[in-house]
Amino acid sequence: MVVELYVVVVYDVAVERVNKVRGFLKQYLNWVQNSAFEGEISEGTFAEVKIGLKEIIDESQDSIIFFTAMSQKWLKKEVLGIEKSEISSII
Amino acid sequence: MVVELYVVVVYDVAVERVNKVRGFLKQYLNWVQNSAFEGEISEGTFAEVKIGLKEIIDESQDSIIFFTAMSQKWLKKEVLGIEKSEISSII
Numbered sequence: 178m179v180v181e182l183y184v185v186v187v188y189d190v191a192v193e194r195v196n197k198v199r200g201f202l203k204q205y206l207n208w209v210q211n212s213a214f215e216g217e218i219s220e221g222t223f224a225e226v227k228i229g230l231k232e233i234i235d236e237s238q239d240s241i242i243f244f245t246a247m248s249q250k251w252l253k254k255e256v257l258g259i260e261k262s263e264i265s266s267i268i
Numbered sequence: 269m270v271v272e273l274y275v276v277v278v279y280d281v282a283v284e285r286v287n288k289v290r291g292f293l294k295q296y297l298n299w300v301q302n303s304a305f306e307g308e309i310s311e312g313t314f315a316e317v318k319i320g321l322k323e324i325i326d327e328s329q330d331s332i333i334f335f336t337a338m339s340q341k342w343l344k345k346e347v348l349g350i351e352k353s354e355i356s357s358i359i
Contacts, residue, residue: 185335187278189302210331211280212303227348234349240301241348244276244335251342257318257332258325 179219183249186214186226190239197233198241202226209260217249270310274340277305277317281330288324289332293317300351308340 186206190198199208205226206216218226223245230241246252277297281289290299296317297307309317314336321332337343 185276185278187276187301187304210278210303210333212301213278213333227346230348236349239349240351242301242304243344243346243348245344245346246337246342251337253334253336255318255334255336257321257334258327258330260331 179221181217181219181248182223183217183246183252184215184223184226185244185252186241187244188212188239188241190234190241194234194239198230198239201229201233215254270312272308272310272339273314274308274337274343275306275314275317276335276343277332278335279303279330279332281325281332285325285330289321289330292320292324306345 184206186202188195188198188202189212202208202214205218205222206214209215223243227243234241244252275297277293279286279289279293280303293299293305296309296313297305300306314334318334325332335343
């Protein structure tokens with residue numbers, strides 16, 4: 178059985194690595210804000226995402242937080258101000 | 269009955285307003301990353317937070333996303349790299 182997770186990723190990564198982090202994350206999740214991605218992925222893919230990011234970042238300087246819910250229904254999302262959904266302009 | 273919500277706030281706010289947003293949010297929530305706060309607050313306080321932020325930001329330029337869960341147990345948090353918990357150095 179494939180377990181789907183709803184994942185929010187927020188990152189604070191040094192400028193020299195941030196485009197690499199974004200380019201990596203956009204293969205799996207939707208860009209929602211300058212420093213945040215979200216989306217639904219399987220547990221296996223989530224493990225892959227964490228391994229991939231671990232290779233890109235410097236764990237002594239950068240920070241990535243993952244918030245995961247077993248379903249999007251447990252998490253309500255509200256936006257104040259502009260809602261971004263396009264990453265192409267910054268990568 | 270007071271309903272407690274577990275709230276994650278991620279923001280992308282112009283530099284001239286970002287300290288005001290941080291100073292406001294730290295009255296209610298815990299700073300967890302450069303652009304993210306989290307914590308448990310009541311529904312009433314959450315409404316107050318949204319009203320306060322609406323007054324600070326420029327909704328045509330800035331973006332704030334709120335992810336809320338009815339309880340922290342529905343949301344798992346994992347950190348890769350450094351874990352921040354101190355805001356005093358930047359405000």
